[in-house]
Amino acid sequence: EVQLQQSGPEVGRPGSSVKISCKASGYTFTDYVMNWVKQSPGQGLEWIGWIDPEYGSTDYAEKFKKKATLTADTSSSTAYIQLSSLTSEDTATYFCARGYSSYIYVMDAWGQGASVTVSS
C-alpha cells in the first residue's frame, strides 16, 4: 500500500523558516515525482511544485519560487519542503502528493497534510 506520512504541525515566527517532511512507503521512491500543494485556511488548493527524487530536479510555480525549496533523501525515501521568510500568508496546510506515472500533475496518493502556523 502506497503511503505518504507527513511530519507534525509546525509553528514558525515571522521571518523564520520551517521544514516539513513526507516519508514515502509502499513503492519505489525514485520512480515517481513528488508534488507539493498548499491549502490556506478556508481556501482551495494551490500547486507549489514538484521534485524528481531520482535526479533531484525541481520545478516551482512562479509564486513559490522564492518561498519554497524542495529536496529529497533517497536513502530514507523522504521528501521535504522548506518554507522561508515566513509571513502570515504562509499559514496553511501543506500536502505532499505523488505524481501519477507519466501524468506528473495528477496526484494519485496524498499525505495527510502538515499544518504550518506563522505566529509571533
Place this chain on the structure above:
Amino acid sequence: DVQMTQSPSYLAASPGESVSISCKASKSISNNLAWYQEKPGKANKLLIHSGSTLQSGTPSRFSGSGSGTDFTLTIRSLESEDFAVYYCQQYNEYPPTFGSGTKLEIK
C-alpha cells in the same frame, strides 16, 4: 493561469440520490481533468483522471464526463461515505490549477 470554476459550492443530498458537480475551465483543457475527494482525517483520494477514467479503487457509482471547458462529476446512488468535499484539477496547462471545491453534505 487556467481558472477552474466549480459549482455548486455546497450541495445537500440524501443517501440513494444522484448528484452532479460542474467544473468549468477558463480555456479549453482537452480532457486533462482530474477529480479528487477530501474527507476529514483521511488523505485526499484521486477519483478520476483524463476526464472520465476511473482510478483503480474508485466505485463505479462515480463517473466523469466532459471535454474542452465543461466537465461533470456524477455520483449515482449516494452512500454515506460519499459525503465529502470534491475538487477538480486541470493539468493541461502549466501550472496545474484546482477548482475551489464542492462540499457534499447529508440532507
